[in-house]
Amino acid sequence: MKQLSCQASIRAKLTDSVYEVALDLPEPLPFAAGQYLQVVMGERDKRPFSIASCPSQPQQLLLHIGASDDNPYAMEVIAAIQQQQQLSIEVPLGDAHYRADSARPLLLLAGGTGFSYVWSILQAHLASGNGRPVTLYWGGRSANDLYLHKQLKRLADEYEQFDYRPVVENAEADWRGAIGLVHHAAIAEQPQLAEHDVYVAGRFEMVRVVRDDFVAKGLPLANLYGDALAFI
Numbered sequence: 001m002k003q004l005s006c007q008a009s010i011r012a013k014l015t016d017s018v019y020e021v022a023l024d025l026p027e028p029l030p031f032a033a034g035q036y037l038q039v040v041m042g043e044r045d046k047r048p049f050s051i052a053s054c055p056s057q058p059q060q061l062l063l064h065i066g067a068s069d070d071n072p073y074a075m076e077v078i079a080a081i082q083q084q085q086q087l088s089i090e091v092p093l094g095d096a097h098y099r100a101d102s103a104r105p106l107l108l109l110a111g112g113t114g115f116s117y118v119w120s121i122l123q124a125h126l127a128s129g130n131g132r133p134v135t136l137y138w139g140g141r142s143a144n145d146l147y148l149h150k151q152l153k154r155l156a157d158e159y160e161q162f163d164y165r166p167v168v169e170n171a172e173a174d175w176r177g178a179i180g181l182v183h184h185a186a187i188a189e190q191p192q193l194a195e196h197d198v199y200v201a202g203r204f205e206m207v208r209v210v211r212d213d214f215v216a217k218g219l220p221l222a223n224l225y226g227d228a229l230a231f232i
Contacts, residue, residue, distance in 0.1 A: 001090055001091065001092065001093055002029070002090070002091060003040065003088060003089070003090050004025060004026065004029070004088070004089055004090075004091065005026070005086060005087075005088050006023045006024055006025050006026065006061075006086070006087055006088075006089060007023070007024040007085060007086060008021060008022070008023050008024075008080075008081045008084075008085060008086055008087040009021070009022050009024075009081065009085060010022075010078070010081060010082065011062070014064065014147035014148070015144060015145065015147050016068075017066055017067060017068040017071075018064055018065070018066050018067075018113055018147055019064070019065045019067060019078055020052075020062060020063070020064055021062065021063040021064075021065055021078075021081060022060055022061075022062055023037075023060065023061040023062075023063070023087065023089065024059065024060050025058075025059050025060065025061065027059065028058035028059045029058050029059070029061075029091060029092070030055065030058060030092075031051065031055055031058070031061075031091065031092035032055060032092065032097035032098060033054060033055055033097060033098040033120040033121045033123070033124035033125075034050075034094065034096055034097035034098045034117055034118075034120055034121045034199065034225070035050075035051055035091075035092040035093060035094040035097050035120075036048050036049060036050045036051060036091075036092070036093050036094045036117070036227060037049060037051060037061065037063075037089045037090060037091035037092065037093060038089065038090040038091070038093060039077050039080075039087055039088070039089055040087075040088040040089060040090060041076065041077070041080070046090065047073065047074075047077060048093070048227075049063045049065060049077075049116075050063070050064075050114070050116040050117040050120070050201060050227075051063065051091075051092070051116070051120055052064045052116035052117075052119050052120055053120060053123075054120060054123040054124050054127065055120075055124060056124075056127060061091070063116065064113045064115065064116035064119075064147075065077060065078060065113070066112060066113040094227050095227075096117075096199070096225040096226050096227045096229070097121075097225075098120075098121045098124050098125065098199075099197060099225075100124075100125075100128060100130065102132075102197050103132070104132070104195060104196055104197045104223065105132050105133040105134065105135070105195065105196050105197070106121070106125060106132060106133070106134040106135070106196065106197050106198075106199065107134075107135050107137070107186065107190065107193070107196040107197070107198045107199070108121060108122060108134065108135065108136040108137065108198075108199050109136075109137045109182060109183060109186055109198060109199070109200045109201075109202075109210060110136075110137070110138050110139070110182070110200070110201050110202060111138075111139045111140070111182055111201070111202030111203060111206050112139075112140060112145060112202060112203070114200075114201030114202035114203075114206075115138055115148070115201070116201075117199070117201035117226075117227075118136060118138075118199055118201060119148070121199055122134065122136060122155075122162075126155070126159055126161075126162065131161055132161065133161050133162075133163070134161060134162050134163070135162075135163040135164075135165060135186075135190070136152065136162070136163070136164050136165065137165045137166075137167060137182050137183070137185055137186045138152070138164075138165075138166055138167065138182065139166075139167040139168070139169070139181065139182025139183075139185075139202075140166075140167075140168055140169070141168065141169050141170055142168055142169070142170050142171075142172075143166075143168055143171070143172065143175060143177075145168070146166050146168070149166060152164045152166075165177070165178065165185060165186075165189065166178070167179070167180065167181070167182040167185045169181070183206075183209065183210045183213060183214070187213065187214075187217060193214060193217050193218065193219055194217065194218035194219045194220070194223075196219070196223065197223050197225065198214060198219060198223060198224045198225065199225045199226060200224065200225070200226040200228075200229075201226055201227070201228070202228075204228050204231065204232055207226055207228040207229065207232060208228075208232045210224075211224060211229060211232070
């Protein structure tokens with residue numbers, strides 16, 4: 001782990017409240033897909049964010065930051081970027097990274113901007129040429145929250161091994177996908193759940209429920225990965 005000063009910019013607004021942030025590093029930094037960094041706001045104020053980009057881009061890291069006026073924790077980071085164009089970060093961190101040497105199929109499960117964690121893993125897996133099947137379940141309150149929905153559909157068309165399963169809690173009349181809680185969709189559609197490597201990211205309360213329900217369905221805890229698991 002290193003502490004670095006980097007150039008920071010907002011590359012895009014993915015939704016009204018989700019920002020894609022680019023961090024340009026002074027030198028290439030090796031990291032594993034699924035790791036995270038901490039933005040150093042103060043000596044005792046370090047804020048974690050998953051790295052959304054792939055290790056093949058070692059000198060520019062991308063983040064997906066969900067920030068709004070009622071979420072000062074993240075909004076203060078966005079404000080710092082806008083005002084200073086520079087951040088201090090600690091990177092790389094986390095042991096819940098992509099296991100490229102496993103023989104098990106992958107199941108990626110994300111709620112909201114927890115998607116950034118599994119997005120890094122998905123990109124690395126598809127780029128590696130590894131033929132293991134990978135299924136992504138991404139849940140949001142509405143279809144608008146699934147900000148890379150069209151890109152994921154294109155990837156699913158391009159890669160035979162990749163299955164994309166979007167899930168929303170509140171659906172419009174023209175929605176084509178599952179409705180409800182994202183992990184319920186995975187349980188309903190994956191009878192061989194216990195045979196997967198499962199990578200999960202989202203709010204702590206969501207990850208706790210996923211852990212309990214998936215283990216109850218036979219998934220070995222050793223095959224469940226997610227940084228939140230260390231804190232719940």
